[in-house]
Amino acid sequence: MSTIAVLTDADVVRIRRRSRVAIIGGQALAGVGMGATFSAGALLATQLSGSPAWSGTATTLSTLGAAAAAIPLARLAQRSGRSPALATGSSLAALGAVVAIVATAAGLFPLFLVAMGLLGVGTAVNLQSRFAATDLSDPAKRGRDLSIVVWSTTLGAVLGPNLIGPGDTLGRSLGLPALSGVLFFALAAQVVAIVVYLVVLRPDPLRTALRLGVERGVVEVETRAEDRGGVMVGILTLAFSHATMASVMAMTPVYLVDHGATLQIVGLTISLHVAGMFALSPLWGVLSDRFGRTPVIALGQGMLLASLFMTSFGAEDSGWVLAGLIFLGLGWSAATVAASGLVADSADPLRRTVVQGRADLSMSLAGGVGAASAGVVLAAIGYAGLSLVAMALVAAVVVALVVRVVRRNSAALESGQV
Incomplete structure (x- = not known):
């Protein structure tokens, strides 16, 4: 009777490195x-609907798509592994690109919304990828590994919007409506990301992690009770920080x-904001590994608060708004990396x-609600x-952090640990 060899430390290192390359590559490609599609989405929505009033529907539908896919993809990953989950998500996104091409060629706005x-x-795949990077992480380096995947998004955020021009040229050469050619790049x-997830992301990191846990006695339900407080604070931070960023940025x-x-x-303002969102992600990952998740979340909320002061009291000065958007990106990045690590x-x-x-579901829904309601708030009481x-959202996260710290300190005192 054949037996499966026990994983060695060398095996784990090799699989970890291969998984990291695959996840970062797939994240950058996707x-x-x-980035290319969503940059042109509002313009295509306006073009197909015939009215700028419908321009925001492209972003709204894409956000809803990400939210709807978050739980099913997570359950698929739990059941079958990261590789099939990420590949399935990318396949649906590829199908969306095909449907969008058909919709723009036929001038069918409702079909275009389905495509978005x-x-x-x-986007749900991108969000899950940052967690996939932690499946085989050393707990002491989990924040760093997660943050590198977030950082890899910079390539798409910077390169994607610049593909609108070449995409338009490609589309026109094929006899398609203006701007639709960018969908071919998406x-x-x-398609390449699907190949990476199915071929390169092997052995599957999540299934390997579960196997490793069983072999080495790391994963024991009875002895590894979930820290519900940490989960709740992490999810709250992700949702409210994303809503803060999305509402003001939009x-x-x-x-x-x-x-x-x-x-x-x-x-320039939006470009520097996007740079702030992703460029320093590895720094926040290293800091959260070294000093803990809570201090880096608090630092992120501090930068978000500073940003909101700049955009509120400096609203009449484009220089202050520019500085505010940079801090908005930095605060979002620090909070997102550290809170993801906490979860x-x-x-x-x-x-x-x-x-x-x-x-991921909470994060996507909060961002969608924040962006959608921001227009109403802007019309009612202005940008300032x-x-x-938005400061109320930051305050809610700070209160949650304080409550968590107080409870943990009280529990430590009662147990005689301090």
């Missing part, structure tokens, strides 16, 4: 496609243009993927008022 929902599944990127271009800013200023640390190892799926309202 990011390019998603499918393309939004690609399709190609997703309205900044509209506000700047209405107040006479040039398109160059608008473009991964706190969840029961055997339920971790499902908990992570709930975190929107920033003041």
